[in-house]
Amino acid sequence: MPTLPHAIIIGAGFTGCALAHDLALRGFQVSVLERGEIASGTSGRTHGLLHSGARYCVNDLEAAIECIEENKILRKIASQCIEYNGGLFIGLNDADLEYLPKFLAGAETCQISIEQISPEKALILEPNLNPALLAAVMVPDGVFDPLRLALAFAASAAENGVRFFPHHEVQEMVFDGGGNIGGVTALNKHTGNLYEFRGDITINATGAWAGILASLAGVDVPIIPTPGVMVAYDKRLVNRVINRLAEPGDGDILLPQRRMVVIGTTSFEVEDPDYIPLDKNQINQMYACACQLVPGIAYALQRGAYVSARPLIKTKMVGRSLSRTFKCYDHKESENIEGFVTITGGKATTCRIMAEKTADLVCSKL
Numbered sequence: 357m358p359t360l361p362h363a364i365i366i367g368a369g370f371t372g373c374a375l376a377h378d379l380a381l382r383g384f385q386v387s388v389l390e391r392g393e394i395a396s397g398t399s400g401r402t403h404g405l406l407h408s409g410a411r412y413c414v415n416d417l418e419a420a421i422e423c424i425e426e427n428k429i430l431r432k433i434a435s436q437c438i439e440y441n442g443g444l445f446i447g448l449n450d451a452d453l454e455y456l457p458k459f460l461a462g463a464e465t466c467q468i469s470i471e472q473i474s475p476e477k478a479l480i481l482e483p484n485l486n487p488a489l490l491a492a493v494m495v496p497d498g499v500f501d502p503l504r505l506a507l508a509f510a511a512s513a514a515e516n517g518v519r520f521f522p523h524h525e526v527q528e529m530v531f532d533g534g535g536n537i538g539g540v541t542a543l544n545k546h547t548g549n550l551y552e553f554r555g556d557i558t559i560n561a562t563g564a565w566a567g568i569l570a571s572l573a574g575v576d577v578p579i580i581p582t583p584g585v586m587v588a589y590d591k592r593l594v595n596r597v598i599n600r601l602a603e604p605g606d607g608d609i610l611l612p613q614r615r616m617v618v619i620g621t622t623s624f625e626v627e628d629p630d631y632i633p634l635d636k637n638q639i640n641q642m643y644a645c646a647c648q649l650v651p652g653i654a655y656a657l658q659r660g661a662y663v664s665a666r667p668l669i670k671t672k673m674v675g676r677s678l679s680r681t682f683k684c685y686d687h688k689e690s691e692n693i694e695g696f697v698t699i700t701g702g703k704a705t706t707c708r709i710m711a712e713k714t715a716d717l718v719c720s721k722l
C-alpha cells in the first residue's frame with residue numbers, strides 16, 4: 357500500500373488497548389477513540405482474577421482453554437501487572453465433594469495443571485480459610501491490577517505510534533458510497549466540537565456497549581450487558597485466589613488486591629450498561645457466601661462496593677450458562693457492510709488473543 361492503512365478503534369478497555377498494540381506491531385496507523393478515559397468502562401472495574409480456566413473447566417470448556425493459554429502468555433508479556441500467587445478451590449459440603457471428580461476431569465481435559473491437597477495443607481497455606489473445609493485443589497490462578505494491565509497495552513501501543521483520543525464519543529458512522537463504513541464522527545467532550553475520523557477499517561471494541569455502537573451502523577450485535585457486583589474489605593485475609601469448589605455462582609471467589617480482599621461476584625442482566633443499580637441485597641448475599649470461605653471477613657471493614665457489566669454474547673443459553681468466550685464479527689459477511697468489524701465478549705484474561713484474532717481478520721480483509 358502507498359500509505360499505511362489506518363485503523364480506527366472505538367473503545368479503550370482491555371480489548372481496544374490490546375488490539376491497538378497488536379495492529380501497531382503489524383504496521384498500521386491506529387487511532388483509538390474513547391468516550392471517557394482509558395479503562396473507564398468495564399475494564400477499570402473488574403475483579404482482577406487472572407483466570408486459570410478452572411472456573412469454567414466443567415461447563416464452558418472453550419472459555420477454560422482460552423483462559424489457561426492466555427494466562428501463561430500474560431504472565432510472560434505483562435508480568436509487571438500480575439501477582440502470580442496461585443489459587444485454591446475449596447469444598448465445604450457434600451455437593452462440593454460430588455463436584456470434585458467432574459472438576460478434576462475438566463481440568464485434565466483443558467490441560468490446566470492442578471494439584472489436590474489435603475485440607476490440613478490448605479490451612480497451612482491459608483490459615484484464614486474455613487477450618488471445616490473438606491477438600492482443596494491448587495490451580496494456577498493469579499491476580500492482576502486492572503488499570504495497570506490496560507495501561508501496559510496502551511503504553512506499548514503509544515510507544516509504537518498509536519494515537520489515543522480520550523473523551524471522544526463516537527456518535528455517528530460515516531458511510532461511503534455503497535453503504536460501506538469509511539470512518540466515524542466523534543464528539544470531543546472537552547471542546548464540544550464534532551470531528552470526522554476517516555479510516556480503512558473501523559473496529560467496534562466497546563464491550564457491553566457493542567450492541568448500541570453497532571446499531572449506529574444499522575447492524576445487530578447480540579450482546580447482553582450482564583453486570584456483577586464486587587465488594588472490597590480492608591484486610592488481606594488471603595494471599596491466593598480462593599474459589600468455591602462448585603459450579604460458578606454468586607460470591608464464590610475472594611481474591612487479594614494489594615492490602616485488601618475483594619469478593620466477586622453476581623450476575624444479572626440489564627438493558628442499559630450506563631445505568632446499573634447497586635443492590636444492597638446482593639452485597640449482603642456476597643458477604644454471607646464469602647464468610648463461608650473465609651470466616652474472618654466478619655471482622656474486616658467493608659471499604660466499598662462497585663459494579664460493571666460483562667459483555668456476554670447472546671445464545672440460547674441463559675444467565676450463568678452464557679459462555680465467557682468471545683466473537684469477532686465481520687459485518688461484510690453478516691450484513692454486507694464493508695469496513696466495519698466488531699470484537700466483543702471474552703474476559704480480561706483473554707484480551708490478547710481477542711486482539712490477535714481481530715487483527716488477523718482485519719489483515720485478511722485489507
Ligand SMILES: Cc1cc2nc3c(=O)[nH]c(=O)nc-3n(C[C@H](O)[C@H](O)[C@H](O)COP(=O)(O)OP(=O)(O)OC[C@H]3O[C@@H](n4cnc5c(N)ncnc54)[C@H](O)[C@@H]3O)c2cc1C
Nearest residue numbers: 367369370371391397398399403404405526563584704705
Ligand atoms: C463484575 C465483573 C467481574 C469481572 N472479573 C473478571 C476477572 O476477574 N477476570 C477476567 O479475566 N475478566 C473479568 N471480567 C470480564 C472483563 O472485565 C471484561 O471482559 C473486560 O473488561 C471487557 O473489556 P472491553 O475492552 O471489551 O470492554 P470495556 O472495558 O467496557 O471497554 C469498552 C469501552 O468502550 C467505550 N465506549 C462505549 N461507547 C463508546 C462510544 N460511543 N464512543 C467511544 N467509546 C465508547 C467505553 O467507555 C469503554 O471504555 C469481569 C467482568 C465483570 C462485569
